[in-house]
Amino acid sequence: MPVLIILMACSLLVAAGFLIAFIVSARHGQFDDTAGPAVRMLEDSTFTGKHILNQKNKAHAGN
Amino acid sequence: MITNTFGRNDTGIAMDTGIKTLCFHCGDVCPPLPPHTGNKQFCCEGCKAVYMLLDENELCNYYDLNKLAGNSMKARTGMAKFRHLDDEKIIRPLFTVYTPNLASIKLYIPGIHCSSCIYLLEHLDRLRDGVFRSRVNFLKKELSVDFNPAEISFRHLAELLTTIGYEPQLTMQEAGATDKEKSAGLINHDLITRIGVAGFCFGNIMLLSLPEYFNSQIRNEEFGRLFMVLNIVLAVPVVFYGAFPWLRSAFSSLRNGLINIDVPISMGILALFMRSMWECYSGSGPGWFDSMSGLVFFLLIGRYVQGFAFAGMNFRRSWRSFFPLAVSKIEDGTSVSIPATDLKTGDKLLINNREPLPCDCILLSTQAKIDYSFITGESLPALSISGAELPAGGIVCGKTALVQVLRPVNESLLSDMWNRQKDNEKVKETDSSRLADLFAKWFTVATILLAQGSAGYWLMQDQAGTALNAFTAVLIIACPCAFSLSLPFTMGNALVILGRNRIFVRDESIIQKLAHIDHVVLDKTGTLTEAEKTEMEYIGTVLSTHELNMIKSTAKISSHPLCRNMYLHLADYADIPEPISITETAGAGIEAVFNGCIVRIGNAAWSLAPADIHSSGLHININGQYTGRFNISQNLRHGVDSALNMLRKHYALSVLTGDGIEGLGVVEKVLPDTKEIILKAWQNPEMKADFVRYCRENGQKVLMAGDGLNDGPALKEAYVGIAMQSNMHAFTPSSDIIADAAAAARLPQILQFAKGCINIVKISFLLSMVYNGIGLSMAMQGILSPVFAAIFMPVSSMSVVGLSVGLSTLYARRLKF
Numbered sequence: 036m037p038v039l040i041i042l043m044a045c046s047l048l049v050a051a052g053f054l055i056a057f058i059v060s061a062r063h064g065q066f067d068d069t070a071g072p073a074v075r076m077l078e079d080s081t082f083t084g085k086h087i088l089n090q091k092n093k094a095h096a097g098n
Numbered sequence: 099m100i101t102n103t104f105g106r107n108d109t110g111i112a113m114d115t116g117i118k119t120l121c122f123h124c125g126d127v128c129p130p131l132p133p134h135t136g137n138k139q140f141c142c143e144g145c146k147a148v149y150m151l152l153d154e155n156e157l158c159n160y161y162d163l164n165k166l167a168g169n170s171m172k173a174r175t176g177m178a179k180f181r182h183l184d185d186e187k188i189i190r191p192l193f194t195v196y197t198p199n200l201a202s203i204k205l206y207i208p209g210i211h212c213s214s215c216i217y218l219l220e221h222l223d224r225l226r227d228g229v230f231r232s233r234v235n236f237l238k239k240e241l242s243v244d245f246n247p248a249e250i251s252f253r254h255l256a257e258l259l260t261t262i263g264y265e266p267q268l269t270m271q272e273a274g275a276t277d278k279e280k281s282a283g284l285i286n287h288d289l290i291t292r293i294g295v296a297g298f299c300f301g302n303i304m305l306l307s308l309p310e311y312f313n314s315q316i317r318n319e320e321f322g323r324l325f326m327v328l329n330i331v332l333a334v335p336v337v338f339y340g341a342f343p344w345l346r347s348a349f350s351s352l353r354n355g356l357i358n359i360d361v362p363i364s365m366g367i368l369a370l371f372m373r374s375m376w377e378c379y380s381g382s383g384p385g386w387f388d389s390m391s392g393l394v395f396f397l398l399i400g401r402y403v404q405g406f407a408f409a410g411m412n413f414r415r416s417w418r419s420f421f422p423l424a425v426s427k428i429e430d431g432t433s434v435s436i437p438a439t440d441l442k443t444g445d446k447l448l449i450n451n452r453e454p455l456p457c458d459c460i461l462l463s464t465q466a467k468i469d470y471s472f473i474t475g476e477s478l479p480a481l482s483i484s485g486a487e488l489p490a491g492g493i494v495c496g497k498t499a500l501v502q503v504l505r506p507v508n509e510s511l512l513s514d515m516w517n518r519q520k521d522n523e524k525v526k527e528t529d530s531s532r533l534a535d536l537f538a539k540w541f542t543v544a545t546i547l548l549a550q551g552s553a554g555y556w557l558m559q560d561q562a563g564t565a566l567n568a569f570t571a572v573l574i575i576a577c578p579c580a581f582s583l584s585l586p587f588t589m590g591n592a593l594v595i596l597g598r599n600r601i602f603v604r605d606e607s608i609i610q611k612l613a614h615i616d617h618v619v620l621d622k623t624g625t626l627t628e629a630e631k632t633e634m635e636y637i638g639t640v641l642s643t644h645e646l647n648m649i650k651s652t653a654k655i656s657s658h659p660l661c662r663n664m665y666l667h668l669a670d671y672a673d674i675p676e677p678i679s680i681t682e683t684a685g686a687g688i689e690a691v692f693n694g695c696i697v698r699i700g701n702a703a704w705s706l707a708p709a710d711i712h713s714s715g716l717h718i719n720i721n722g723q724y725t726g727r728f729n730i731s732q733n734l735r736h737g738v739d740s741a742l743n744m745l746r747k748h749y750a751l752s753v754l755t756g757d758g759i760e761g762l763g764v765v766e767k768v769l770p771d772t773k774e775i776i777l778k779a780w781q782n783p784e785m786k787a788d789f790v791r792y793c794r795e796n797g798q799k800v801l802m803a804g805d806g807l808n809d810g811p812a813l814k815e816a817y818v819g820i821a822m823q824s825n826m827h828a829f830t831p832s833s834d835i836i837a838d839a840a841a842a843a844r845l846p847q848i849l850q851f852a853k854g855c856i857n858i859v860k861i862s863f864l865l866s867m868v869y870n871g872i873g874l875s876m877a878m879q880g881i882l883s884p885v886f887a888a889i890f891m892p893v894s895s896m897s898v899v900g901l902s903v904g905l906s907t908l909y910a911r912r913l914k915f
Contacts, residue, residue, distance in 0.1 A: 039321065040321075040324065043324075043328075045326075047302065050298060050301075054298040058291050061287050061290040061291050061294060064287065067237075067238075067287075068234075068237055068238075070236040071216060071235060071236040071237075074213035074216050075220075095657045
């Protein structure tokens with residue numbers, strides 16, 4: 036049964052690790068905006084770089 | 099009716115207009131020949147420009163995320179106001195970091211409203227080089243940007259944001275914000291940390307206590323002892339960190355000789371902790387750490403729900419947020435930007451079109467048009483001539499005005515008015531009787547009496563052990579945790595439901611106050627009626643089409659707002675060549691000479707109306723012949739008529755207006771009779787406030803609904819003040835509730851909902867009393883076991899929370915919120 040003590044110590048340590056991670060993230064404001072991240076994950080990346088070409092074309096036209 | 103003011107922002111009725119084309123960008127109704135590109139049509143060139151910009155930069159995902167997501171570009175003011183942003187001295191206080199190659203700033207952007215906004219604003223770097231990173235805080239409507247000032251100046255950044263419809267708010271308020279205000283929200287970090295710690299301890303204590311539930315002898319074994327020690331170690335942070343807000347509040351209220359709801363809660367928590375420690379020490383039991391940590395954890399969650407507020411809504415505005423960051427001062431013949439707070443008497447200022455006067459001034463230009471609608475409610479700009487004294491807060495219309503400072507900003511009449519209101523605020527806060535604190539008083543006394551009584555009973559039976567058990571058990575089980583959870587959860591839920599209907603309530607105590615209202619005072623202009631949507635009606639001899647064409651062309655030239663309204667009213671008539679000559683006499687009217695025809699539009703005297711006609715409106719004279727007048731009438735907002743009739747059944751009702759007595763006709767029309775209804779015309783801001791104060795001093799609890807700054811003093815004076823605006827993100831006076839203008843029609847439902855919420859709290863309170871009764875009867879007999887408490891207390895709390903959230907949601911659905 037002494038193995039239980041080791042197990043418990045481990046489990047508490049792991050849990051405490053998560054607690055510390057949580058506190059650090061809370062202090063860094065990761066829980067400030069609860070609405071934004073839910074919206075952000077819906078974004079698709081449709082970026083193809085066309086606009087950079089556009090800008091270059093414009094620059095050429097300017098010259 | 100003029101239909102071009104339909105907007106998604108008003109009531110969402112734009113979709114109902116059927117055949118009308120809606121602007122692809124903002125959803126406003128398009129004019130007959132809309133600007134277009136490809137098959138997409140727009141309401142104005144501004145919207146089209148935004149679309150083109152986004153299309154060019156492959157950001158059209160903006161329109162896929164939400165249909166008609168854009169902010170309307172029609173009402174944009176010029177970019178001239180950003181000219182001050184080139185001055186580093188002035189903008190420096192706005193930044194958190196400002197180095198030659200990196201600048202960080204947080205901008206409040208009222209226009210942020212949906213996921214498309216977030217998408218666009220977070221891809222600013224694609225629109226312009228020099229932006230490193232942009233991040234939106236949706237709840238606060240805040241954009242934080244890191245950029246390279248060498249590549250893109252702050253002025254250009256502000257202009258870019260304005261071009262795409264997200265104008266940042268840059269006022270004196272922002273510049274004067276202290277670092278503390280800038281980093282507001284740290285309190286929230288604190289609460290979240292407490293929840294984390296309490297949750298961690300709660301979970302582990304539950305696990306460590308589990309063996310005890312099945313085998314009560316385990317605590318005498320090796321593991322049992324270890325578990326107990328671990329429990330104590332974990333319980334200490336729960337009490338002294340997690341429950342600290344309650345202990346502190348209870349302590350400070352006791353020191354002031356008061357009892358608030360936190361006192362019985364703290365008593366319960368401390369009784370639990372002390373008794374558990376004693377049991378562990380004496381070996382008589384496993385302690386109640388599991389119940390205690392669970393209780394604290396749930397209390398913290400309740401506080402989190404309660405604290406849910408609308409950070410993007412600014413309920414306590416000061417006059418500072420009305421004024422720009424800086425003004426143009428004339429110094430040695432050149433104009434320099436200086437912060438308005440640095441102005442001294444005698445300074446000369448240039449005020450551009452659509453800019454407000456920052457302080458009381460004297461006009462130096464020959465003449466200027468000043469719009470005081472915000473201060474007085476008077477909708478027409480007043481014409482002032484050289485030498486006139488101009489009070490702060492007026493907005494210059496048309497030509498740039500040169501003015502000289504009469505009184506510095508802090509001494510001006512406007513800030514004076516505001517500061518006087520502040521004194522009233524204190525009076526208002528103290529007379530709010532909070533349900534919870536009222537309840538706390540007798541509850542605490544009753545609990546202590548019961549605990550002593552049962553202890554006394556067992557002492558008389560010579561059972562000191564049971565007496566101590568019963569005493570602490572009563573304190574523990576009577577802890578009004580269910581009650582203190584039902585209040586925040588019901589009110590928090592109500593806040594969210596109302597917020598979804600664009601009614602933003604400052605905090606939960608306002609809902610309790612709403613339930614006590616017995617007198618409803620309404621401002622007419624802008625609240626019951628739509629200031630921007632007026633109806634015109636022609637009275638007089640019939641006009642030919644050609645004559646109407648001429649009137650329209652004349653109205654087009656005039657800068658007078660009534661003429662502009664008439665121009666829109668006559669939109670269906672043809673545009674004919676411009677008149678040969680125009681004479682506009684300020685304060686009287688306009689005369690236009692067409693080919694062989696003279697048209698005069700103006701007041702009665704100007705158009706040579708017969709002596710018996712001296713009503714307001716636009717009088718028309720064609721070729722020296724008076725033909726008739728265009729009467730202006732305002733329409734009640736949709737649904738306001740039935741709302742008024744419902745309100746009068748249950749409440750004393752008053753309608754105030756800054757307009758003349760004829761302005762009340764529109765209200766009288768919808769009421770069967772005006773008995774017992776107070777209608778007051780010609781009310782200035784002070785009179786409105788005096789009226790509300792008079793009602794309050796007669797013991798009435800007044801709800802004041804108004805818009806604009808002119809109702810500001812009355813809103814503050816009232817028991818509950820609602821600011822109603824069609825554009826909620828525009829400047830609103832300080833108030834308890836900020837609501838969409840359409841909410842005027844729903845006032846009866848809002849009041850009913852508030853009352854319902856209070857009843858729901860009372861029902862949950864009854865349920866929690868039943869639970870307490872069961873628990874108490876066991877506690878007094880001394881047979882309450884820790885295992886039973888560990889299950890009973892969370893179950894009772896959770897069922898009370900479920901009941902209050904469920905009932906309030908159902909009730910809201912019944913009222914069609």
